[in-house]
Amino acid sequence: QVQLVESGGGLVQAGGSLRLSCAASGRTFSNYAMGWFRQAPGKEREFVAAINWNGRLTLAADSVKGRFTISRDNGKNTVYLQMNSLNPEDTAVYYCAASQSSYGSRSSAGYPYWGQGTQVTVSS
Numbered sequence: 001q002v003q004l005v006e007s008g009g010g011l012v013q014a015g016g017s018l019r020l021s022c023a024a025s026g027r028t029f030s031n032y033a034m035g036w037f038r039q040a041p042g043k044e045r046e047f048v049a050a051i052n053w054n055g056r057l058t059l060a061a062d063s064v065k066g067r068f069t070i071s072r073d074n075g076k077n078t079v080y081l082q083m084n085s086l087n088p089e090d091t092a093v094y095y096c097a098a099s100q101s102s103y104g105s106r107s108s109a110g111y112p113y114w115g116q117g118t119q120v121t122v123s124s
Contacts, residue, residue, distance in 0.1 A: 001026050002024065002025070002026040002027055002098055002113040003024070003026050004022055004023070004096045004097070004098060004114065005022065005023045006020060006022045006095070006115045006116065006118040007020070007021050007022075007023075007118060008020040008021050008118060009094060009118030009120045010119075010121070011121045012086055012122055013123050014086060014087050014088060014122055014123065014124050015085060015087075016086050016122070017082070017083060017084045017086065018083045018086065019080055019081065019082050019083070020036070020081040020083070020094055020096075020118060022034070022078060022081075023076075023078050024078070024079070024096075024098060025077065029074060029077040030053060031053055032053055032098055032100065032101065032102060033051060033098075033099040033101055033103050033104040033105070034050065034070075034072060034079040034097065034098055034099065035048075035049065035050040035096075035097045035098075035104055035105070035110075036048040036079075036094060036095070036096060036097070037095045037097055037108060038090075038092035038093065038095065039092055039093050039095070040091060040093075043092075045095070045108060046061065047059075047106045047108070048061055048064055048094070049061065049069075049081060050070065050104025050105060051070045051071065051072050051079065051104055052102060052103045053102040055071060055074070057103065057104070058104070059104050059106060063089075064090075067083065067084050067085045068081060068082065069084075079096060081094070083120070086122045087122055088122045089122075090120060091120060091121050091122050092120060093117040093118065093119050093120075094117060094120050095114055095115055096114070096115040097111035097115070098111060098112070098113040099112075
């Protein structure tokens with residue numbers, strides 16, 4: 001059974017930075033793509049970023065391009081989301097997701113495994 005555990009969320013002022021981590025277990029981490037999604041209150045879950053199995057290909061939502069960076073360390077079975085220049089619109093619960101494919105997808109349907117989420121709150 002794949003398990004994903006996120007950490008690194010918290011409260012930050014606008015313009016600040018946070019780094020989220022997601023530790024994976026239960027299968028060979030390096031074979032599969034990983035993604036980050038977020039869900040703000042009253043809104044649907046939305047794609048944030050994805051990374052392929054070896055870290056060489058990434059996808060990012062237009063709303064976070066140039067501010068957020070996804071990366072992975074296959075030796076540590078961990079995927080990261082570095083978030084810079086945060087603004088209040090980034091406030092949401094952030095979810096780590098694991099794909100069944102080697103290449104990432106913008107659709108949540110491509111990820112059968114999900115973490116419990118970590119809250120990110122950006123104050124103005």
